[in-house]
Amino acid sequence: MEETNANYEEQYEEKYKEYSENVLTTLNNKDMDEFREVFLEMHPYDQAMFFNEQSKENRMLIYAYLAPNELADVMINIELEETKGFFMEMDPRFAAMVFxxxxxxxxxxxxxxxxxxxxxxxxTIMDKDAANEIKHLLHYEEKTAGSIMTTEYVAILKSQTVNEALLHLKQKAQEAxxxxxxxxxxxxKRLVGVVSLRDLIISSDSTLIGEIMSENIVAVSVARDQEEIAQMFRDYDFLALPVVDFQDHLLGIITVDDILDVMEEEASEDYSKLAGISETDRPNDNAFSxxxxxxxxxxILLFMGMxxxxLIGQFEQTLDQVAVLAIFIPLIAGMxxxxxxxxxxxxVRGLATGDYENTGKIKLIxxxxxxxxxxxTVCGIVISFVIFFWKDDLFLGILVGVSIMASIVVATIAGSLVPMIMDRFNIDPAVASGPFITTINDIISVLIYFGLATTFMAYL
Amino acid sequence: MEETNANYEEQYEEKYKEYSENVLTTLNNKDMDEFREVFLEMHPYDQAMFFNEQSKENRMLIYAYLAPNELADVMINIELEETKGFFMEMDPRFAAMVFxxxxxxxxxxxxxxxxxxxxxxxxTIMDKDAANEIKHLLHYEEKTAGSIMTTEYVAILKSQTVNEALLHLKQKAQEAxxxxxxxxxxxxKRLVGVVSLRDLIISSDSTLIGEIMSENIVAVSVARDQEEIAQMFRDYDFLALPVVDFQDHLLGIITVDDILDVMEEEASEDYSKLAGISETDRPNDNAFSxxxxxxxxxxILLFMGMxxxxLIGQFEQTLDQVAVLAIFIPLIAGMxxxxxxxxxxxxVRGLATGDYENTGKIKLIxxxxxxxxxxxTVCGIVISFVIFFWKDDLFLGILVGVSIMASIVVATIAGSLVPMIMDRFNIDPAVASGPFITTINDIISVLIYFGLATTFMAYL
Known part of the structure; x- marks a missing residue:
């Protein structure tokens, strides 16, 4: 399998190595023309990778050698958290131009x-048009349509012909x-229809846009949550989606490449939350952060554990009399x-992907x-037999088996009920982390186990 | 916030309701022409939603009213697991045509x-060309580039002009x-370059493709894992990616809409594995599956728990003498x-998103x-004080505090080391589920706690 890969993939990695070595040489030689020639031939993502590996000294050279629009391409391919430092070390006027x-x-x-x-x-020092556009977008809340949309879209009129639209497109193609x-x-400026380039290409030049446009528009409100928007992209296979205000004025568009990032971000967040981490950890974080x-x-879990x-302390008497009970505490709580x-x-996953909208939440419970x-039942029966043969104590086996069975039933219901209830009250169910549910279930299982043990003490 | 949403979004839901009621009426009236008119106006995803809600009787009518290509649009928007039943209830010849x-x-x-x-x-009963194409794709392993690629792409020659390419495109636009x-x-048939429609649109008609094509192609091998491909889409913002064999023959392309599904699938899988579920649960699964x-x-966890x-049983003597020790078992194991x-x-998340490729795994450990x-240290100090004030027993407080500190240190190292080692041996690190790590850490913490307690028994 590995050998068949000796194609574009490896070539690409080798190419990157070769390119980046060449670029490094030009930097060391302080040869601006050569640098620009080799560096600008790379894909912006690879440019960003190269840039990221450089010392501050080399970065300063790169700032001097590139035009603002060229450096902008590099910057949008760098992890957001890392861009801050770079912009702060540039000359402020240059940084503003890059923005x-x-x-x-x-x-x-x-x-x-x-x-x-x-x-x-x-x-303040930025080009006025750009500054206004950015100021406008800065107002939108994080993780809403407004925060991930762009205003660089192509708009046309119903009364234009296909040919006129194509000419307009040629002008706008670079920046859109x-x-x-x-x-x-x-x-x-109200959104009344949408035309795909595919429709435009296959229509004759003199056709009116109004004739070929689709009026069956799917648009999202500017305040819509980004996770829901990602789901719409997935369901409807969009490449872009218009964002409108409450009067259907077109404010911007969201493109699929930003949605890929949203999906990655949301998946990482849900994953981290399941493990009980408030924010996603970054590999560059130091140990303190x-x-x-x-x-x-x-x-929080420490105090819940206390x-x-x-609770177990309440049963100290039971424990004093039958110390063997302690042996099975981690097993029962763990299960x-x-x-x-x-x-x-x-x-949580079902709620996140919207799978339950049709099938119903009650049914899931x-x-x-x-x-x-x-x-x-399966786990309870297995453990009863194991303990019976190991400790030769039928009653202990049954006690632990029944405790495990009851704990698993209650824990399973709690595990599905808690996120459903949170969703009902519009709290993100992903906040209910695994450790949190685990600790709640520790408490429930300890109560069941020691409750049963104390009740049937006489048989132990 | 909610009120500003009274726009396309709600309109769209209302529209769907209205449409689906209309379509249902046409079905009840057994009016094929009316049905086709209203049904085919809906977006294929909405058609699929409507289809999914129907009784078998109505589905049979829909099969009779739609052409194979129309039903195909519906079927590709239905969850994969559910399509099986639908195809099996169709007339086999019709089903083959839909395929x-x-x-x-x-x-x-x-x-x-x-x-x-x-x-x-x-x-066997299918159209031969389609059957050959499908047979060809059936050979590829699941979750590789081959299994998610499509063969419906547009290929051109270096020697064609922009105008010729556009004409060729007009013909192919419907099916590609x-x-x-x-x-x-x-x-x-070897891949030598790629031209975006954007480049085509902004070039003059007589330009040769060879002049405007990019030779800096990113392509993936047909055996490449789908998760890695999703990462490439995210990094490079592709809308499509060519798939090649080891001699760089173009076999197919992967489009971004399929990548959205891959990302969703992989995120669900990782999430389920973290929680210790082998396969992703489906809302339609019954309790048994x-x-x-x-x-x-x-x-497995039951036996690990045993x-x-x-292990705790080995310390029964210690427990018999100091029953209070049992109280803190779930706390220490839990932390x-x-x-x-x-x-x-x-x-795991860092490995999945490739974040560690640059920063290094040793550094993470x-x-x-x-x-x-x-x-x-923080948790250990907090718990020492709490126990000291609660039980008025300084040594017990220190014992539990030190045990928790040591357990957390070892557990944190184990939690990061296990997936790294698995990755090293090319095992998917997501297989190392939370419950698995938790149970391993139960064992470690019990050993630390009872080891310390038994050693310093004299002070208790």
């Missing part, structure tokens, strides 16, 4: 990383984020935690209850 | 859901999956599990060790 050359949505994302003071000064959809506006992101949950401990986490993951009974 | 009208990659995905017998019979990239082949997907991990229990899961999630020391 004005970036697609407005990317510029806004980057500016959102900076201190307010810096943002204001950049906006997508030319594959053209948005048809009325005189009031990584610890800061994890400690909130850990401390509560579990004090409750595990089955609860499974149920939680199914429910019933199914989870039944699933809990099946898994609980 | 031959579907994009080949979607047809293959659907056929992969069916029994081998059914696949063979469909392929994307017309936004045109692939340039040599006489031997849901239980079947969860039991493997649960039973091992933990037998180890929680911090281990956090570290695991960071490492060091950072995690430092993070573990910080979180462990």
């Amino acid at each position: 004005s050359q970036m697609p407005a949505d990317d510029a806004v994302d980057t500016l959102n990383q900076l201190d307010k003071d810096a943002v204001v000064s950049f906006l 984020e997508t030319i594959y959809y053209l948005y048809v506006l009325d005189d009031d 990584a610890a800061k992101k994890r400690l909130p949950w850990l401390v 509560f579990t401990a004090s 409750a935690g595990n089955s609860g986490t499974q149920a939680l993951a199914v429910a 019933f199914r989870e209850t039944a699933t809990g009974f099946i898994t609980g | 031959s009208q579907m994009p080949a990659d979607d047809a293959v995905d659907t056929l992969n859901q069916l029994d081998k017998d059914a696949v063979v019979s469909f392929l 999956e994307t017309i936004y990239y045109l692939y340039v082949l040599d006489d031997d 849901a239980a079947k997907k969860r039991l493997p991990w649960l039973v 091992f933990t229990a037998s 180890a599990g929680n911090s281990g899961t956090q570290a695991l999630a960071v490492a 060091f950072r995690e060790t430092a993070t573990g020391f910080i979180t462990g």
Whole structure:
């Protein structure tokens, strides 16, 4: 399998190595012309990779050798968190020019990383048109349509012909984020239709746009959540989606490449939350900031764990008499935690992908209850037999088996119920992390286990 | 916020309701012409939603009223798992025609859901060209480039002019999956360049393709893993990517709409695995198949838990003498599990998104060790004080505090080390589920806690 890969893939990596070595040589020679020739031939993503690997000294040379629009291409391909430092080390006037050359949505994302003071000064020295566009976008809340849209779209009129539209497109093609959809506006800038470039290409030159445009427009409100928008892209296979205000004025468009980033971001977030990390960890974070992101949950869980401990403390008498009971505490609590986490993951993921909109949430709760009974019964019977043969104590086996069964049933129901309830109250269900559900289920299982043990003490 | 949404979004939902009611009326009236008129005006995704809601009786009417290519549009918008039943209830000849009208990659995905017998019979009665294309794609392994690519692309020659290419495009535009990239082949069908429709639009008619094509092609090998391909789309903002064999022959293309599905699928899978579910649960699964997907991990964890229990059993003497020790078992094991899961999630997600390729894995292990020391020290000090004030027992407080600190440090290192090692041996690190790490960390923490307790027994 590996050998068949000796094609474009490896060639590409080799090419990158070769290119980047060449570019480095030109930098070392301080040869601007040569640098521009080799560097600008690379894909902007590769340019960004190269840029990222450079020392501050080399970066300073690159700032001097590139035009603002060329550096803008590099900057939009760098991880957002890292751009801050780069912009702060550039000459402010040059940085402002770079900002004005970036697609407005990317510029806004980057500016959102900076201190307010810096943002204001950049906006002041920036080209006025670009500054206005950015100021406009800066108002939109994070993670809404407004924050991920761009204003670089192609708009045409209903009364234009295909030929006129194509000519207009040729002019706009360089700066527009997508030319594959053209948005048809009325005189009031309201969105009335959409034409795909595909439709344009296959129509004759003199056809009116009004005849071929689709009026069956799917548009999103500027305040719409980005996760829902990602789902629409997935369902309807869009390449771009228009964003409108409450009067259907076209404000901008969202393109599929930004949606790929949104999906990655949302998946990482959900994943981190399931593991009990408030914010997604970055590989560049140092240990202190990584610890800061994890400690909130850990401390909450510590106190919840103390509560579990004090619960067990209530049964100290039982424990004093039958010390062997302690042996099975982690097993029972662990199994409750595990089955609860499974149920939680199914429910949260189902809610996130919208899978339950049709099938119904009540149905899921019933199914989870039944699933809990099946898994609980299987695990309970297995453990009863194992303990019976190991400890030669039938009653202990049954006690642990029944406790595990009951704990799994309750934990499974809790695991699916908690995110459903959160969703009902419009709280993001992904906040219900695995460790949180696990600790709740620790408490439930300890109560079940020691409750049963204390009740049937006489038989132990 | 909610009120500003009274625009296209709500209109769209209302429109869907209105449309679907109209369509339903035409079905009830058995009015084929009216049905076709209203139904075919809906977006294929909405058609699929409507189709999905129908009784078998109504579905039979729909099969009779629609042409194979029209039904194909509906079928590619239905969840893969559900299509099986629909194709099996159609007349086999009609079903075969529908398959031959579907994009080949979607047809293959659907056929992969069916029994081998059914696949063979469909392929036999199908249109020969379509059957050959599908047979060809059926050979590719699941989750590789080959399995998600389509063969409906537009190929041109280096020697053609822009005008000739545009004319060729007009002919192919209807059936091609994307017309936004045109692939340039040599006489031997080898990929030598790519031209975007954008480049074509802005060039003059008589320009040669060879002059405007980009030779800096990014292509993937047919055996490449789909997750890596998704990452390339995200990094390079592609709308489509060519797939080649080891001699650079163009075999097909992958389009961004399929990548959105891949990303969703991979995110769901990673998420499920973190929670210890072998396969992603489906909302339509019944309780038995849901239980079947969860039991493997649960039973493994049950036996691992038994091992933990037998370990604690080794310390029964210690427990008999100081029963209060048992109270803190779930707390210490729980904290180890929680911090281990956090570290695991960071490492797995980082590996999945390729974030560590540049920064280095060794560096991460060091950072995690430092993070573990910080979180462990904080939690250890907090718990020592709480226990000291609660139980008025300084030594017990220190014992639990030190145990928690040591457990968190070891668990954090284990949480990041295990996925790194798995990745090293080319095992998908996402397989290392949270519950698995949690149970390993249970064992480690119990050993630390009882080891310390037994050693310093005299002070308790």
